[in-house]
Amino acid sequence: MLREAIAILDEAGEPALTFRALAARLGGGVASIYWYVGSRDELLELATEDVMGGVLAESEPLTHGTDPVANVRAIALALFDEFVRRPWFGQFMLRNSGLQPNSMAMFERLGQQLMRLDLTPKQRFHAVSSVVSYVVGVAIDLAEPPPKEYLESGLAPAEFLRVLGDRWRALDPEAFPFAHQVADEMATHDDVDVFRSGLDLLLDGLRLQAGLRPAPLDVGREPSR
Amino acid sequence: MLREAIAILDEAGEPALTFRALAARLGGGVASIYWYVGSRDELLELATEDVMGGVLAESEPLTHGTDPVANVRAIALALFDEFVRRPWFGQFMLRNSGLQPNSMAMFERLGQQLMRLDLTPKQRFHAVSSVVSYVVGVAIDLAEPPPKEYLESGLAPAEFLRVLGDRWRALDPEAFPFAHQVADEMATHDDVDVFRSGLDLLLDGLRLQAGLRPAPLDVGREPSR
DNA sequence: GAGAATATAGAACAGCGTTCGATACGATGC
DNA sequence: GCATCGTATCGAACGCTGTTCTATATTCTC
Numbered sequence: 363m364l365r366e367a368i369a370i371l372d373e374a375g376e377p378a379l380t381f382r383a384l385a386a387r388l389g390g391g392v393a394s395i396y397w398y399v400g401s402r403d404e405l406l407e408l409a410t411e412d413v414m415g416g417v418l419a420e421s422e423p424l425t426h427g428t429d430p431v432a433n434v435r436a437i438a439l440a441l442f443d444e445f446v447r448r449p450w451f452g453q454f455m456l457r458n459s460g461l462q463p464n465s466m467a468m469f470e471r472l473g474q475q476l477m478r479l480d481l482t483p484k485q486r487f488h489a490v491s492s493v494v495s496y497v498v499g500v501a502i503d504l505a506e507p508p509p510k511e512y513l514e515s516g517l518a519p520a521e522f523l524r525v526l527g528d529r530w531r532a533l534d535p536e537a538f539p540f541a542h543q544v545a546d547e548m549a550t551h552d553d554v555d556v557f558r559s560g561l562d563l564l565l566d567g568l569r570l571q572a573g574l575r576p577a578p579l580d581v582g583r584e585p586s587r
Numbered sequence: 588m589l590r591e592a593i594a595i596l597d598e599a600g601e602p603a604l605t606f607r608a609l610a611a612r613l614g615g616g617v618a619s620i621y622w623y624v625g626s627r628d629e630l631l632e633l634a635t636e637d638v639m640g641g642v643l644a645e646s647e648p649l650t651h652g653t654d655p656v657a658n659v660r661a662i663a664l665a666l667f668d669e670f671v672r673r674p675w676f677g678q679f680m681l682r683n684s685g686l687q688p689n690s691m692a693m694f695e696r697l698g699q700q701l702m703r704l705d706l707t708p709k710q711r712f713h714a715v716s717s718v719v720s721y722v723v724g725v726a727i728d729l730a731e732p733p734p735k736e737y738l739e740s741g742l743a744p745a746e747f748l749r750v751l752g753d754r755w756r757a758l759d760p761e762a763f764p765f766a767h768q769v770a771d772e773m774a775t776h777d778d779v780d781v782f783r784s785g786l787d788l789l790l791d792g793l794r795l796q797a798g799l800r801p802a803p804l805d806v807g808r809e810p811s812r
Numbered sequence: 813g814a815g816a817a818t819a820t821a822g823a824a825c826a827g828c829g830t831t832c833g834a835t836a837c838g839a840t841g842c
Numbered sequence: 843g844c845a846t847c848g849t850a851t852c853g854a855a856c857g858c859t860g861t862t863c864t865a866t867a868t869t870c871t872c
Contacts, residue, residue, distance in 0.1 A: 380858085380860085382859080385821095390820070390821075391820060391821035392822090392861095393820075393821055393823095393862080393863090394819075394821060397818085397819060397820075398819095401861080402861090456728055457731065458734075461734065461736075469765075470762075470763050473768075474764065477764065477765055484769075484772050485784070486765070487769040487772035487773065487776065488772075489788065490765075490769075491784075492781070492789075495724035495785060496717070496720060496724050497724065498724040498727055499719075499720035499722065499723040499726075500720045501724075502681055502723055503723065511686075538695050540695050540698030540699050540711070540715075541691070541695055543711070544709075544712040547708055547712035551712065556712075556713050556716050556717070559710070559716075559717060560714075560716065560717025560720060562792070563717055563789050563796065564717075564721075564785070564788050564792055565792070566795050567787065567790070567795070568792075570795065571791070576795060605827085606828085606830085607829095610852095615852075616851060616852035617852080617853090618831080618832090618852055618853080618854095619850075619852060621830075621831085622849085622851075626829080626830080627829065627830090
C-alpha cells in the first residue's frame with residue numbers, strides 16, 4: 363500500500379495523494395486505508411521515511427572517504443538527487459522533527475562525519491543543522507509547483523527560464539542593476555549547479571571554522587574564482 | 588481586508604485562514620471575498636507580499652554599512668525576525684518565483700550588496716540564491732507546527748526541548764555517538780543562534796570566494812573557535 | 813463449532829475552496 | 843425622470859476533501 367501511495371506521489375505530486383485516489387488504485391474502499399494508517403499526515407510521514415531509508419542505503423558508500431567534509435558534500439548531493447526525482451520528498455523531509463528513525467539516521471550520519479573535525483559539540487550541532495536547513499531550503503524551492511503562467515504558456519522548461527531572464531533584463535537598470543546583471547544566469551542556470559555552489563560556500567566556511575585549508579579541488583569542484 | 592487576513596494568519600496560522608473565517612471576521616458573506624481576490628492562493632500571495640514590503644522598509648537602514656557581507660547578514664537576520672513573529676510568512680515566501688515586486692526587491696537588495704564584491708555574475712547569482720535558500724530552509728523549520736506530542740504534553744517549549752535532548756542522550760552511544768554528543772545542544776539551543784551560525788558559515792565561505800579576509804569580529808559575532 | 817482478532821467497506825458528516833445567480837447601490841447618459 | 847451600466851454584496855449550492863461510524867466478512871485460535 364505504501365508502494366502505491368509513493369507511486370501516486372511520484373506520478374502526480376502531493377495534492378494527488380487523496381484517500382479516494384489511493385483506494386481506487388488499490389481496488390478497495392476508502393475507509394480500509396485507516397486500518398493501516400491513522401491519518402493522511404501519517405501516510406505522508408511513512409512515505410518520506412521510506413524514501414529517506416532508500417537514500418540512506420544508497421548513500422552509505424559515500425561515507426567512507428577520507429575527507430569528512432567531502433563526505434557531507436556527497437551525501438547532500440545524494441539528497442538533492444532524490445529531490446529532483448521526487449519533488450514531494452523535500453517538502454516533507456522536515457515535517458517530522460527528527461523523530462522518525464531514518465531522518466534521525468541521516469542527521470546522525472552527517473554528524474558523525476563532523477565528529478572527525480576539530481570542532482566543539484555546539485559548532486558541530488550548528489553545522490549539521492545549517493546543512494540540513496540549506497538542503498531543505500533548496501528542496502522547497504524545487505518542490506514549488508511551476509507557476510500557472512508557465513503551465514499555460516506550454517513552453518519547455520529551458521525556454522521559460524529564458525523568458526524569465528528576458529523579463530529581468532527588461533527591468534530598469536537603474537533600479538535593478540543586479541537583476542539586470544544576472545538575467546543571463548537566471549536564463550541559463552542549472553539547479554544542481556546552484557545547489558552545489560551554495561553547498562560549497564557553506565562547507566568552505568565550515569572548513570575555515572575547523573582550521574582546515576580551504577578545499578581540495580579534486581572532487582569535481584570548480585575553482586573558487 | 589488584507590489586514591484582517593494577516594491578522595488571522597498571525598493569530599492562528601495558515602490553516603486557520605479560511606474564507607468562511609475571514610468572511611465572519613469581516614461581517615460579510617463568503618462569496619464577497621472573491622470580488623477582491625481570485626483565490627485563496629492569491630490571498631496568501633498578497634499577504635506575503637505585504638509583509639515582505641514591511642521587512643523591506645524596516646531593513647532599509649541596514650543596507651548602508653561599509654561591509655556588504657555584513658549588510659547581507661543584517662538583512663537576513665531581519666528576515667529571520669519576521670519568521671519568528673510570523674511563522675506562516677516563511678512558508679510562503681518562496682511560493683512566488685520572484686515575480687512579486689517586493690520579493691523581487693528583496694532579491695535585488697541582497698544582490699546589490701554582492702555587486703560590491705569581486706565576484707563573477709554567476710558567483711553572485713549563486714550566492715544570493717544560496718542565502719535565500721538557507722533562509723527559507725530555516726524558515727520552513729520554524730514554521731513547522733510543533734508535533735502533537737508536544738501539544739498534548741502541555742510542557743513549556745524549553746522543557747520539551749529538554750525532553751527531546753534526554754531522548755537523544757538515551758540512544759545507544761555506539762550507534763548514535765553524534766546524537767549522544769549534541770543532546771545537550773539540542774536541549775538548550777536557541778533558534779536564532781543556530782540560524783546565525785549557519786549564516787556565518789555561508790558568508791565566511793563567500794568572503795573566502797571573494798578573496799576577502801575571514802571576517803571582522805566586531806559585529807556581534809562569536810569567534811569562530 | 814464458538815469466539816476473538818484481523819481486515820474490509822458503504823454511507824454519512826463536517827469542512828473546505830469555489831461558482832452561480834440574484835440582488836442591491838450609485839453614478840452616468842439621454 | 844428613467845434606463846443603464848459598473849461596483850459591490852451574498853445565500854445557496856457543487857464537488858471535493860479527510861475522517862468516523864457501523865456493519866460485515868475472513869481467518870486464526872482454543
